[in-house]
Amino acid sequence: MDIQHKAALVTGGGTGIGRAVSLELAKRGAAVAVNYSRSEAEAEETVRMIQQTGGRAIAIKADVSRANEVENMFETAVREFGTVDLLVNNASITRHIPLDDLEAADDEAWDELYAVNVKGMFYCARAAAPLMKKSGRGAIVNVGSIAGLTGSGSSLPYAVSKAAVHGLTKSLAHALAPDITVSSIAPGAVATRWWEGKEDKMKQLSRHLPLERIATPEDIASLICAVLEQEAVTGQIITADCGQTL
Known part of the structure; x- marks a missing residue:
C-alpha cells in the first residue's frame, strides 16, 4: 500500500518509537493522528514537528485500555482526516519485576499490562477494521518485543503480554483478511528514553550483539512503514534486534 495521502493513527505516538514512526509516516506523505495517554506535551511536540515540515497531524488523548475512549479517538480521527487507513499499535507499558519473583507479579500488574498491551491493541484494531474495510484496503502493525519470543524481559507479565501481542497479530491477520494486513x-x-541513566549498560550490551549497535527508534520506524506498504505480507512477526536473539 502506498502510504502517501493515507490517514494513519499511531498509539503512544508522542515519544520513542511512536514519535519516530509518526514522523516517518508524515515524511512519506500520510496524515497522522498522534495518540497519547499521559505524554501530552510530547505528543503536541510531535505534531508541531510534522506541521513544521508541511505535514498534517493532530494529537488525540485516549487510554487505549478503555474501549469507549478508543472509539472516541477514532471518531475524532475520522472527523479530521475522513478515515483511518493505517494503524500502528505502539502504546505499551511495563513494570520492572525480577522474573523469579513470582509473588511480585500480582493481579494488579497482570491486569494493567494486559489491559494496555493486549486488549488496547485489540480495541484499536476493532475500531479501525470497519473503516479500512469500507475503503477496501488497510494495514495494521502491532509493536511486539523479543521478550514475547524469548520469555525474558523487564517482567514476566510483560514478556507474556508481548507473546500475546504476537498471537493477537496472527489471529487478526486471519480475521481481517483479505482487505487488511496485520x-x-x-x-x-x-535507544529510547528507557535507557536514560543506563547508557553504560546499553553500550555494554551493544558490544555483545552481532551488529555491535543498539537499534534506534528511526530503525524501527522505517521497518514499520516498510511493512505497512507490503501487500503480500500478513500475520508475520518480524524481529529487529541487531542479532540479539541469534
Whole structure:
C-alpha cells in the first residue's frame, strides 16, 4: 500500500518509537493522528514537528485500555482526516519485576499490562477494521518485543503480554483478511528514553550483539512503514534486534 495521502493513527505516538514512526509516516506523505495517554506535551511536540515540515497531524488523548475512549479517538480521527487507513499499535507499558519473583507479579500488574498491551491493541484494531474495510484496503502493525519470543524481559507479565501481542497479530491477520494486513515488529533493545541513566549498560550490551549497535527508534520506524506498504505480507512477526536473539 502506498502510504502517501493515507490517514494513519499511531498509539503512544508522542515519544520513542511512536514519535519516530509518526514522523516517518508524515515524511512519506500520510496524515497522522498522534495518540497519547499521559505524554501530552510530547505528543503536541510531535505534531508541531510534522506541521513544521508541511505535514498534517493532530494529537488525540485516549487510554487505549478503555474501549469507549478508543472509539472516541477514532471518531475524532475520522472527523479530521475522513478515515483511518493505517494503524500502528505502539502504546505499551511495563513494570520492572525480577522474573523469579513470582509473588511480585500480582493481579494488579497482570491486569494493567494486559489491559494496555493486549486488549488496547485489540480495541484499536476493532475500531479501525470497519473503516479500512469500507475503503477496501488497510494495514495494521502491532509493536511486539523479543521478550514475547524469548520469555525474558523487564517482567514476566510483560514478556507474556508481548507473546500475546504476537498471537493477537496472527489471529487478526486471519480475521481481517483479505482487505487488511496485520503484522508485528518485535524489537530488541532500542535507544529510547528507557535507557536514560543506563547508557553504560546499553553500550555494554551493544558490544555483545552481532551488529555491535543498539537499534534506534528511526530503525524501527522505517521497518514499520516498510511493512505497512507490503501487500503480500500478513500475520508475520518480524524481529529487529541487531542479532540479539541469534
